[in-house]
Amino acid sequence: MSLFRRAYWAGGNQFRLLENGEDFFSRVFECIAAARREVLLQTFILFEDKVGLALRDALVRAARNGAQVDVMVDGYGSPDLSDAFLHSLTSQGVRLRVFDPAPRLFGQRVNLLRRMHRKLVVVDGERAFVGGINYSADHLADFGPEAKQDYAVEATGPLVGHIHRFMLHAIAHTGEGRAWLRRRLATVRTDLPATGSAQAVLVTRDNHRRTTDIERHYRAAIRTARERVVIANAYFFPGYRLIQDMRRAARRGVDVRLILQGKPDMPIVKTAASLLYHHLLHAGVRIYEYRERPLHGKVALADREWSTVGSSNLDPLSLSLNLEANVVIRDRAFNEHLHARLEHLMRHGCQRIQARDLDTAWSGWRLVRSFLVFHILRWYPSWAGWLPRSSQRARTVQAAGAATDEAGPA
Incomplete structure (x- = not known):
């Protein structure tokens, strides 16, 4: 099968x-x-x-x-x-x-x-x-x-x-x-x-043949964008290639905006994302932290037609380990509506992060940290594949309270 x-x-x-x-x-x-x-x-x-x-x-x-x-x-x-x-x-x-x-x-x-x-x-x-x-x-x-x-x-x-x-x-x-x-x-x-009238495709990620499909759709949209890219993502620590695509888009004049957690449900989430702020801001990417409550969304749009909504974060778990599903939509009306909702979020619930808000003091630790972040981002999609990949099981819960184990590749 x-x-x-x-x-x-x-x-x-x-x-x-x-x-x-x-x-x-x-x-x-x-x-x-x-x-x-x-x-x-x-x-x-x-x-x-x-x-x-x-x-x-x-x-x-x-x-x-x-x-x-x-x-x-x-x-x-x-x-x-x-x-x-x-x-x-x-x-x-x-x-x-x-x-x-x-x-x-x-x-x-x-x-x-x-x-x-x-x-x-x-x-x-x-x-x-x-x-x-x-x-x-x-x-x-x-x-x-x-x-x-x-x-x-x-x-x-x-x-x-x-x-x-x-x-x-x-x-x-x-x-x-x-x-x-x-x-x-x-x-x-x-x-x-x-x-x-919307064109759409279900894009999934698994640990067998569809390991990078969601990331590839994101990267294709960013690489071909000519006007705007808005990404609202709860857990943001993507791979090196996606970061580079965002930086290049901003440098060629695309309005690239990130909406990230400013009030995280887990402190390490904000810490990890903030390690990337210097690299992104210096390339012209605009970063907004949502401060009203924890952001859990995983949505994005590019230019006037492309949008995606789904379960995939832009972090190592979602991009390299978890089973995920996003829908990618090509529709002008949906894109405009999603953009309006994200624009409202940026205007009324976010604080924009400026380069002057960051610690600009250069130190040996910052140099080491930047080096480590760079190489972790560059190589984690490869080493994530070395992590345990056993055939997971699904337990079917029976009416009488018993359970049966059914094996199969996840």
Whole structure:
């Protein structure tokens, strides 16, 4: 059985930008609860809080309506779901898989590498959601100052068939087998009508044949940009080549802007990104730190048509280890709307970082640090491939509380 390897552009799509949990949760839960045939959902984080319980209720309603419901969560990102919560899903016919589960060592999660970080939903084969929003209450404003700023898209049109097919292949590779895959692929619609004018492609990253696809799309957009590039990314520590592409774009007159975390959910995130500030600012890249709450978004745009929304950060975990999924969109209207939302973020929630704000004192440590950062960025995509790459497993949670392990390459 081969993975769904090729990514095809599809025309005739329509996309709706969903900003934060307030937009996303109400819409995705409504669509899931109304499903009649099928729900496929993959997420890194599912917490047993008010958001997770609302998702549970929507999934159970879909199952009771007769839909086949398949959910996959990551074993590292979703470690503390109670038996009662799991049983409330599986007893109603929801097929729940836990990607690469592992027991804790001295109370700590140790299965850190090569996570299933995608956030995808397909409902009835006709509507899809792609983005970076997890199912947890910290994506809602009422969570408080640590509530996350994030984005997703709702998609209709022929691209949904591509996303549908990809998700079925991903499930099959956790152990379902060829017969299951053939039967489910027969339900994928290849005649979905056009709902808009957007060209789009689902771009994924895995640890086998599609190791650099998302990074290549970013680099191609930056290299060909002539007017503007705006990147809003939560965890920013990309490879040397992407940094060089940004610097070259700024030097040839492109307005290159970065929106990064100014109020990080993890202090090391800001520390790592700030090591690059000198190199970027001196080339003319504009850097904005979002200060109102933690930034969790992974979106970008170039010129007047190209945009991307998805789960992939621009850091070593996302670019070299995790399983990720972004949608790349060519559509003027969507690009303009995303630009307006990011412009609003820069104007009302960000502080622009100037070269004069940085420590300009030259020292031996700064020289060593710059040297190390340069070479880490230049070579980490290569050495990341040496890290453990065992065939991860997906545990299928059974209605009676038992579980079976199904092996397969992730």
